[in-house]
Amino acid sequence: MDKSRVDVLVAGGGPAGFAAALAAGRAGANTLLIERSGRLGGMATNALVSPFLGMVNSQFVNDILQYLGGREVDPARLDIDYADLLVQENVQILLHTYAVRAIMDGDTVTGCTCYTNQGQLDLYAAVTIDATGDGIIAHSAGVPFEQGRPEDGLTQPVSIMFRIGGVGPSPLLCGSEGAAAALMLAKGSWEQIVEQGMRDGELPKNVGVIRTYATRRPSEVTVNATQVNYIDPTSAADLTKAEIEGRKQAYQVTEFLRKHAPGYKDCFISEMPAVIGVRETRRFLGCEYLTRSDLLEGRKRPDAVVQDALFVIDIHNPDGPGQSEGSAVECRPYDIPYGCLVPREIDGLLLAGRCISGSHDAHASYRVMTICLGIGAAAGAAGAIASAQGIAARLVSPEQIRKAIP
Known part of the structure; x- marks a missing residue:
């Protein structure tokens, strides 16, 4: 495989990036996953966030969790389990590779500039998926974003697990x-x-x-x-x-x-973990925007690519101890529409994981790892379909995505 030019390029080896690469590879796309650290797994391996919290209605995700041996994973071997699954689908992996900025052709992302110990590396793809958590590629491409709660911009605290x-x-x-x-x-x-x-x-x-x-x-x-x-x-x-x-x-x-x-x-x-656990940074504005009311109402969507997502609205207090509302807020199973993964004005790019389009409150639910698996799988399937059909990722139908990852 020529790593410098692929069908689908995934940046970030956490649950969203892993699932995106797995889904894209399984769909037959020439796929490359890059990760800045020496281990796949994201916060689970590097920050010891071992419980896979949350739920989604997805056999694709259930099969992953079954392979991992359940929701309480072993951080010592999660990266190996991820790698084994990816290799089975012919996904190429590059560790110790820092995504730095998007490569642009007008308003279209055509790849990503990275740095390794050997210097600059330019990678090109039909579709690039930003699963970096902080949205490094989306930010450099100029996708507008929000950060923190609306009244003062404070984010959820960070923690050493x-x-x-x-x-x-x-x-x-x-x-x-x-x-x-x-x-x-x-x-x-x-x-x-x-x-x-x-x-x-x-x-x-x-x-x-x-x-x-x-x-x-x-x-x-x-x-x-x-x-x-x-x-x-x-x-x-x-x-x-x-x-x-x-x-x-x-x-x-x-x-x-x-x-x-x-x-x-x-x-x-x-x-002790290699890095501190980060809950919240940038949330990029997409063609759709998930809100607190969507979660409380359990809103169902015809354009859903993640169905029946469920976790509490879990806002660790940005301005003091405990929960910002005293305790986590229960919600109902909700859908995540495809538009939350699609930046409003930039083509060639999809969002995956906690950086998708949604409010501070909604993010406090969908940020957890099981839901991020579902989001990543949808992004990977969409990227593979767009590449195979030679169309912009935003034009892929949600129905096609759901069929690709039952």
């Missing part, structure tokens, strides 16, 4: 704010104990909930608790500050668990 070992039998497990309020211990609910620790200075000021999840390994749990607010996750300077602060917080949280949580008196940090 980490793993702790040395956990005893029947340890405290708590996956959400609601579970923390209901989980009663000798000194009160887990929610009350953590909030008191925050007030007393045992915990950082914005760590108002400590979530713990079982892993596949004995005597080990994943912890989701650290929280760094008031940063722009597209800023290298801000991310540097957050990486250092988040890792310091992880040690404070671990010490708190030793003192206050059943089963944790001998625990220790067994694994």
